[in-house]
Amino acid sequence: MKIFTIFAVIFACAHGLGEDCNGSWGSCQDYQNCHTGSTITGQCAGPWNIQCCPKVGQSCKSNTGNCMLTSHCSGTTYAGYCPGPSNVKCCTGGSSGGCPLTKYTGSKIIGSTCTVEVGFVPQMDKINSWASSCNVQVYITSSYRANADVSGAIVQPASRSNHMIGHAIDMNVVDGATGVFCNSNCLRSLSTAPSGVKCFINKVQADSVLRWGMSFNDPVHIDEPININYPSRWDQLYWATQGACVSK
Numbered sequence: 001m002k003i004f005t006i007f008a009v010i011f012a013c014a015h016g017l018g019e020d021c022n023g024s025w026g027s028c029q030d031y032q033n034c035h036t037g038s039t040i041t042g043q044c045a046g047p048w049n050i051q052c053c054p055k056v057g058q059s060c061k062s063n064t065g066n067c068m069l070t071s072h073c074s075g076t077t078y079a080g081y082c083p084g085p086s087n088v089k090c091c092t093g094g095s096s097g098g099c100p101l102t103k104y105t106g107s108k109i110i111g112s113t114c115t116v117e118v119g120f121v122p123q124m125d126k127i128n129s130w131a132s133s134c135n136v137q138v139y140i141t142s143s144y145r146a147n148a149d150v151s152g153a154i155v156q157p158a159s160r161s162n163h164m165i166g167h168a169i170d171m172n173v174v175d176g177a178t179g180v181f182c183n184s185n186c187l188r189s190l191s192t193a194p195s196g197v198k199c200f201i202n203k204v205q206a207d208s209v210l211r212w213g214m215s216f217n218d219p220v221h222i223d224e225p226i227n228i229n230y231p232s233r234w235d236q237l238y239w240a241t242q243g244a245c246v247s248k
């Protein structure tokens with residue numbers, strides 16, 4: 001009898017908050033936290049508000065492409081290849097199967113791979129041209145970062161970082177005239193930094209779109225503050241990249 005009780009408890013706990021839904025269609029979440037479209041009821045244990053949030057971004061069954069919201073697919077959608085509700089379909093073609101991220105290359109951009117959302121490319125072009133005119137190189141240390149969620153479930157992140165939508169870079173600056181590698185301490189003390197570095201950062205600060213992270217004590221950070229100025233656009237870009245670029 002005791003054994004039956006234990007089994008019953010284990011069974012009741014399965015498909016609870018944060019776990020896979022019954023049928024692995026997604027993860028069980030408070031329906032208010034599900035931003036991937038309609039939720040599926042009856043697939044999660046627990047109170048009524050814990051519902052199955054369909055997993056998008058996984059590979060389609062027996063087809064190329066990714067499962068995503070049809071509204072986020074810039075290519076062609078196919079029914080029958082993805083679990084979940086009717087607004088999650090297999091997306092093929094379009095921009096990389098709907099993934100809006102691209103690897104940016106520029107003559108003055110060095111260091112780690114620079115992955116940004118396609119809408120940020122014009123800003124990167126400006127950064128590259130300023131680096132050229134100031135005779136510096138921009139050494140990338142970080143760019144796009146998917147929400148590093150350990151469970152693999154798609155959840156609303158705790159805060160909106162512009163790295164998570166591909167509209168931010170972390171960088172050091174290499175001064176062409178002196179060869180000085182200007183890291184975060186060097187950037188923080190901008191008044192004593194090499195003149196090429198000052199020239200470059202001044203252009204970032206003077207720009208009407210871009211923001212230098214020094215204003216929030218992060219001197220290696222440059223972004224387009226979509227999280228502050230256009231939060232709904234941030235949400236849209238976040239779910240578009242999560243849905244189409246992040247493999248599950």
Ligand SMILES: [Zn+2]
Binds near residue numbers: 163168170220221
């Ligand atoms: Zn940053």
